[in-house]
Amino acid sequence: MLVLNSGSSSVKYRLLDMADGSRLASGLVERIGEGPVADHAAALRQVAEELDARHLGLDSPRLAAVGHRVVHGGRRFTEPTLITDEVVTGIEELVPLAPLHNPANLAGIRVARALRPDLPQVAVFDTAFHSTIPEHAARYAIDTRVAEAHGVRRYGFHGTSHAYVSRSTAELLGREVAETNTIVLHLGNGASASAVRGGVCVDTSMGLTPLEGLVMGTRSGDVDPAVVFHLARVGGMSNDEIDTLLNKRSGLLGLCGDNDMREIGRRMADGDGAARLAFDVYVHRLRKYVGAYTAVLGRVDAVAFTAGVGENSTAVRQAALDGLRGLGIEIDPVRNAVRGTGARIVSTADSPVVVAVVPTDEELEIARQTHTLIRS
Ligand code: ADP
Numbered sequence: 305m306l307v308l309n310s311g312s313s314s315v316k317y318r319l320l321d322m323a324d325g326s327r328l329a330s331g332l333v334e335r336i337g338e339g340p341v342a343d344h345a346a347a348l349r350q351v352a353e354e355l356d357a358r359h360l361g362l363d364s365p366r367l368a369a370v371g372h373r374v375v376h377g378g379r380r381f382t383e384p385t386l387i388t389d390e391v392v393t394g395i396e397e398l399v400p401l402a403p404l405h406n407p408a409n410l411a412g413i414r415v416a417r418a419l420r421p422d423l424p425q426v427a428v429f430d431t432a433f434h435s436t437i438p439e440h441a442a443r444y445a446i447d448t449r450v451a452e453a454h455g456v457r458r459y460g461f462h463g464t465s466h467a468y469v470s471r472s473t474a475e476l477l478g479r480e481v482a483e484t485n486t487i488v489l490h491l492g493n494g495a496s497a498s499a500v501r502g503g504v505c506v507d508t509s510m511g512l513t514p515l516e517g518l519v520m521g522t523r524s525g526d527v528d529p530a531v532v533f534h535l536a537r538v539g540g541m542s543n544d545e546i547d548t549l550l551n552k553r554s555g556l557l558g559l560c561g562d563n564d565m566r567e568i569g570r571r572m573a574d575g576d577g578a579a580r581l582a583f584d585v586y587v588h589r590l591r592k593y594v595g596a597y598t599a600v601l602g603r604v605d606a607v608a609f610t611a612g613v614g615e616n617s618t619a620v621r622q623a624a625l626d627g628l629r630g631l632g633i634e635i636d637p638v639r640n641a642v643r644g645t646g647a648r649i650v651s652t653a654d655s656p657v658v659v660a661v662v663p664t665d666e667e668l669e670i671a672r673q674t675h676t677l678i679r680s
Contacts, residue, residue, distance in 0.1 A: 310412030
């Protein structure tokens, strides 16, 4: 199984042996559009060459399918979908909802289909896991006609990660997924929280776009929507300028000039006030979502941290959950400080809610979902 994750300026790939999920090859082609890699077609050719060089070529008869990550599935695509011309058109129709992501995903799909028209190719959508969110959590309280005319609602993103991590967390706890309620905190460059009841997503922090919710590397997360009008009217900024501000120049970067949590940690150790504030804003937002999703779920079995920051930052985990004994959450500072790589528990032995670090694996999840679909 080949998994392709075509982003706006990079293509990540992984070739997996589905007998055991092991990785046969993987890589990253970056800086598409700058220099030697002119476009996605060139990037995919490079992927094909890298695979050829390892005798794992795209033309191999053992290749069973290609799984493509697609960011926005809108309301139409709520499950992994075998790609046909009609599906391509459907993904194209969703470009207005994800103007940066869906065109890049489509470029990858087009090239891969041209290279191997005989192979099943499957689209796995970032939004799909969130399609179960009930209407009262998915709808914004705005005029229904306007919302429906323009598809304005909560879709959510990082779905493959939330799906994978909520399942892995149940496994770590030795419980049935169907009987486990989990708050998943996916903290990478982009960051999102989700409330998962018995394996079914019931709320998530990202919305119409990946801008809403948690503080991220360069995205603001939640702001008063009137900030946008204020910056336009009083600040004289254009829509595009505000879009760039909130998506690319905000979050940790906007607050302190750095978007990497490691660097922020180093600066904090040197007594840097701006880095400290950025960290504090970041963890304050996290706590708010943990509290909110505790209320949404009613009973929480686990809080799971994942992705770059969630898996690695002891300080973020500690600060986000410190003093939440009232919610049944008791993080253990000693366990939490232990460095590790696998899924592990970092709460005290008698904490009613288990706090866990659960490494995510979006490529493996895409491969599994693709595999399940083509076998059925
Ligand atoms: P992406 O969303 O691009 O997949 P990742 O999940 O890889 O991102 O997360 C990247 C972020 O993880 C980095 O920007 C950095 O802030 C953070 N990170 C990675 N390693 C560490 C670490 N050891 N300590 C703290 N933060 C880390």
